[in-house]
Amino acid sequence: MLRYIAxxxxxxxxxxxxxxxxxxxxIQLPPGDFLSTQIAYLESQGASVDSSQIEALRIxxxxxxxxxxxxxxxxxxxxxxxxxxxSFQYQRPVSGLIMDRLGLTLILGLATLFFTWIIALPAxxxxxxxxxxxxxxxxxxxxxxxxxxxxxxxxxxxxYIAFAFFGHSVGGLFSPEHANAPWSLAKIGDLLQHLWxxxxxxxxxxxxxxxxxxxxxLLDELHKPYVxxxxxxGLPERRVIAKYxxxxxxxxxxxxxxxxxxxxxxxxxxxxxxxxxxxxxxxLLTALKSQDMYLAGGIxxxxxVLTVIGxxxxxxxxxxxxxxxxxxxx
Amino acid sequence: xxxxxxxxxxxxxxxxxxxxxxGDPKDERVQLATASQRQLIWMRFRRHKMAMLGLWILILxxxxxxxxxxxxxxxxxxxxxxxxxxxxxxxxxxxxxxxYVHPSEGRTDxxxxxxxxxxxxxxxxxxxxxxxxxxxxxxxxxxxxxxxFGPKEMGERFYxxxxxxxxxxxxxxxxxxxxxxxxxxxxxVAISLVxxxxxxxxxxxxxxxxxxxxxxxxxxxxxxxxxxxxxxLAAAIPPTFGIVPTYLMITVILSLLxxxxxxxxxxxxxxxxRDEDFVLAxxxxxxxxxxxxxxxxxxxxxxxxIATVSLSVPAMILAETSLSFLGxxxxxxxxxxxxxxQDAQSVKTVATAPWLLIPGIAVVLAVVAYNFVxxxxxxxxxxxxxxxx
Numbered sequence: 001m002l003r004y005i006a007x008x009x010x011x012x013x014x015x016x017x018x019x020x021x022x023x024x025x026x027i028q029l030p031p032g033d034f035l036s037t038q039i040a041y042l043e044s045q046g047a048s049v050d051s052s053q054i055e056a057l058r059i060x061x062x063x064x065x066x067x068x069x070x071x072x073x074x075x076x077x078x079x080x081x082x083x084x085x086x087s088f089q090y091q092r093p094v095s096g097l098i099m100d101r102l103g104l105t106l107i108l109g110l111a112t113l114f115f116t117w118i119i120a121l122p123a124x125x126x127x128x129x130x131x132x133x134x135x136x137x138x139x140x141x142x143x144x145x146x147x148x149x150x151x152x153x154x155x156x157x158x159x160y161i162a163f164a165f166f167g168h169s170v171g172g173l174f175s176p177e178h179a180n181a182p183w184s185l186a187k188i189g190d191l192l193q194h195l196w197x198x199x200x201x202x203x204x205x206x207x208x209x210x211x212x213x214x215x216x217x218l219l220d221e222l223h224k225p226y227v228x229x230x231x232x233x234g235l236p237e238r239r240v241i242a243k244y245x246x247x248x249x250x251x252x253x254x255x256x257x258x259x260x261x262x263x264x265x266x267x268x269x270x271x272x273x274x275x276x277x278x279x280x281x282x283x284l285l286t287a288l289k290s291q292d293m294y295l296a297g298g299i300x301x302x303x304x305v306l307t308v309i310g311x312x313x314x315x316x317x318x319x320x321x322x323x324x325x326x327x328x329x330x
Numbered sequence: 331x332x333x334x335x336x337x338x339x340x341x342x343x344x345x346x347x348x349x350x351x352x353g354d355p356k357d358e359r360v361q362l363a364t365a366s367q368r369q370l371i372w373m374r375f376r377r378h379k380m381a382m383l384g385l386w387i388l389i390l391x392x393x394x395x396x397x398x399x400x401x402x403x404x405x406x407x408x409x410x411x412x413x414x415x416x417x418x419x420x421x422x423x424x425x426x427x428x429x430y431v432h433p434s435e436g437r438t439d440x441x442x443x444x445x446x447x448x449x450x451x452x453x454x455x456x457x458x459x460x461x462x463x464x465x466x467x468x469x470x471x472x473x474x475x476x477x478x479f480g481p482k483e484m485g486e487r488f489y490x491x492x493x494x495x496x497x498x499x500x501x502x503x504x505x506x507x508x509x510x511x512x513x514x515x516x517x518x519v520a521i522s523l524v525x526x527x528x529x530x531x532x533x534x535x536x537x538x539x540x541x542x543x544x545x546x547x548x549x550x551x552x553x554x555x556x557x558x559x560x561x562x563l564a565a566a567i568p569p570t571f572g573i574v575p576t577y578l579m580i581t582v583i584l585s586l587l588x589x590x591x592x593x594x595x596x597x598x599x600x601x602x603x604r605d606e607d608f609v610l611a612x613x614x615x616x617x618x619x620x621x622x623x624x625x626x627x628x629x630x631x632x633x634x635x636i637a638t639v640s641l642s643v644p645a646m647i648l649a650e651t652s653l654s655f656l657g658x659x660x661x662x663x664x665x666x667x668x669x670x671x672q673d674a675q676s677v678k679t680v681a682t683a684p685w686l687l688i689p690g691i692a693v694v695l696a697v698v699a700y701n702f703v704x705x706x707x708x709x710x711x712x713x714x715x716x717x718x719x
Contacts, residue, residue, distance in 0.1 A: 148694045266557035
């Protein structure tokens, strides 16, 4: 087991390297460079642009240098100094901007993950063993709709319902009086009151997806001979199901936790935009639109690293559950 | 090829022929025994009511999209500014006039700043089928001015789904928008499927270091949340690009990241079936690798590919809609469902003009239909499926 974990950790290093290259490549794609945007911005603000200051920035970020040199300067600053560069839009270090929002983003993500699992697992098992029952049709029907509704549409509709029928605004994760207050029990309670809409909206599609996977996996297993054998031995039905097919169909399931994390970020970007949440999504969107490249690159990198860590955890969990994976047999 | 005769290698066919479903009349049994795999799948699929419904909805949607000019009452650039935010009109029917609506003029109320519409009940806009209207080109070639449904008198207006901010007909825009929104999923998935089959197939069949390399690569792509990366790539499309290049770029961007889940499904199934007895038998018979993959492995997990594809098309439709909604996908003057939904971005707009969300309903309808069809296919093409009790 330790060996397996060590190997997986080693695998993660090149992955992280290539991801950082991709993130940097993406933010380099738009025509023009960061510095000319910065100068244009400063001039539009009426500030005088000091040529020696520009020269310093040019050397600092390696503008005009080949791609790899720029990349090297970017990544070494992050690795050794935790310096993600400067956001020209906010005139603040990127790392500070990201740290401000990282906590809320993680809370939102974890809450959604728990919500998804608590709903999806029992629903998936139920709809497989009670196939063609009314309950299964309801679950499948709701699941279909949940998969089909775009995140932003669900967010808009829920926000509209909350606005029109309950009369409270759903923008943001905090009420105004708590927004800038230090953490307290009241603030946490306030957060929970606001959290449910984005959690439902982001978790909607993921939940439906997992129900589908679970149902499909379990259906594949339920008709295999060993289930019949277990039944023939006289095991109670509940045990027959829970002990064998459910356990097997959980395997591909655990390995998908890792991929659910990107999904969470996908949903978060859109929903946070519609509901004006203080998470990383809206920050990324404005950064991309205004070509605030170090901010965009930093966020892309952080999101990707978080996901790699998530995948790593899910791989290790899978190995813990299934010895075949541990010994490289499956 | 100098091959020994292969034993019937398809587990699906064997199973189906060996155990026809109980309860079927006898002549159907004979039919079942001789039916090809495709016929069997179709027979089962037809029994899935929701899947058939989804199939018909999709056929209808693509038909309307293909003949957009004919089915849309107006062309996309005809708008009346006095009709901005005109609410939807339900056609009335009388024996003497046929279908009609009352024309109404809109104005902005000075006190509330709301749009107010007053119906002029003394006049009627007569509506009819196959009316002459604004000229359009079918498939970009055939010129015509016949519209399926619309005002009989040219120049008169009628809004079944209401009007948008500029006073353009939402229904017409919806129909034209479906051309982009419905096709982008198909094109994107086609590219993804080719990539997924090749890379997933190689990875699963050969295993070893090839598998390892491809899996790390897939993991790499999957480990970057797609939407942020899509956004990043789409942000690089210059706004000056025309509609067609943007469309192509978006499809490529969508499928560059979309093939991975397909490849993973294919690989997983290959790994599972690779060591089955019938594959070993085929290999001992000296069947070539390519043929084993094509004849023995592919049919046994076809259903899973289909199920994943059925989920990939709507995922692409949703992706395009989301990108356009966020302002980084298709851009006006291009029309897609996502572009139309951009108008409905705030709760306030939705509260005053809820009909702007209708393109969202179209998205949901298309995606649900695809999912129904895919689920029906999955259940009917499943090799071990004794599902249709």
